Amino acid sequence: MPATLVISGPLLSVLAFAWAGHLFRYFVMAGTTDLVFYRLLPEWIQKGRRIGSRRASWADFKREALYSIQTTAIFAVIAVFVVWGSRQGFMKLYTDFDSRGAGYFWASLAGIFVFHDFFFYWIHRLMHVPGVYERVHLVHHKSVSPTPWTSFSFHxxxxxxxxxxxxxxxAVVPMHAKALLLFQFLSMAANIYAHFGQEWTPPWLERVFPFRYVLRSIDHHYHHDRFTGNYGFYFRIWDRIWGTYVQPEKAGLNAKARVSSSSF
Ligand SMILES: [Zn+2]
Ligand SMILES: [Zn+2]
Incomplete structure (x- = not known):
């Protein structure tokens, strides 16, 4: 059923559609990545790309999947709030494509990535303040060797x-429902890449603009490994501006480490 039809329907359908969508993007996208890159690829290719020497366990997977299911339910309730708010007029989700056109559609999509990353950077730093960290963010940091399944593992x-x-x-920027849907899936792809546990970008890409400012899997892996630095989500811009970026390779974390223990 088209998303635009769903969001004009009963709020219970919105809840069901949104929850199914969030479950799909978690289990299908993370599951496909796991299947292709961890199960189907030969060990020698994986070993050349896998970051660090620690490996996630079956217990990690179970904890991450359970927290992630809970997260998808919370995200579905938020989706209902956004749709309901748009009907009330204080949220700005719209469905009439022609009212703003294609240029606006893509600009609003690009805008949400920059805004999300900036906002997330500061929320993330706040979650590392002692007291907040133990109560809120520790759940995510239990995953010291992240995999795609870590993506939604939150308190x-x-x-x-x-x-x-x-x-x-x-609440501020009007966004077409399909642009929001596209954002959700692209954001999930970035989330899975951040928790990939493997690094496929070649070193020379670091010297090519704008990749120097795009977050790599190894950058976020470093954050899970050392519990500090590299607070961004899509980009390294804010970390570079506020001096929190750490080059993982210079700090001893590499993507060619040997597997040292039994793996998940
Ligand atoms: Zn963190
Ligand atoms: Zn993470």
Whole structure:
């Protein structure tokens, strides 16, 4: 059923559609990445790309999947709030494509990535303040060797905080429902890449603009490995501006480490 039809329907259908969509993007996208890059690829290719020497366990997977299911339910409730708010007029999700055109569609999509990343950077730094960290962010940091399954492994409060940048953006900037849907899937792809556990970008890409400013898997992996630095989500811009970027390779974290223990 087209998304635009769903969002004009009963709120219960919106809830069901949104929850199914979030579950799909978690299980299908993370599952496909896991299947292709961890199960189907030969060990020798993986070993050349896998970051660090620690490996996630089956217990990690179970914890991450359970927290992630909880996160998808919270995100679905947030989706209902956004749709309901748009009907009330204080949120700005729209469905009439011609009212703003294609240029606006793509500009609003690009805008949400920059806004989300900036907002997320500061929320993330706030979540590392002692006291907040133990109560909220520790759940995500239990994954010291992240895999695609880590992507939605959040404490419920963190799930709400993670939703906040998108809700604030939609309260200010009109966005077409399909642009929002596209954002959700592209954002999930970036999330899975951040928690990939493997690094496929060649070193020479670091010297090519704009990749120097795009977050790599190894950058976020470093954050999970050392619990500090590299707070961005899509880009390294804010980390570079506020001096929190750490080059993982210079700090001893590499993508060619040998597997040292039994792996998930
Ligand atoms: Zn963190
Ligand atoms: Zn993470």
């Amino acid at each position: 419920p409060l963190e799930s709400l905080l993670e939703s906040l940048p998108v809700v604030v953006y939609l």
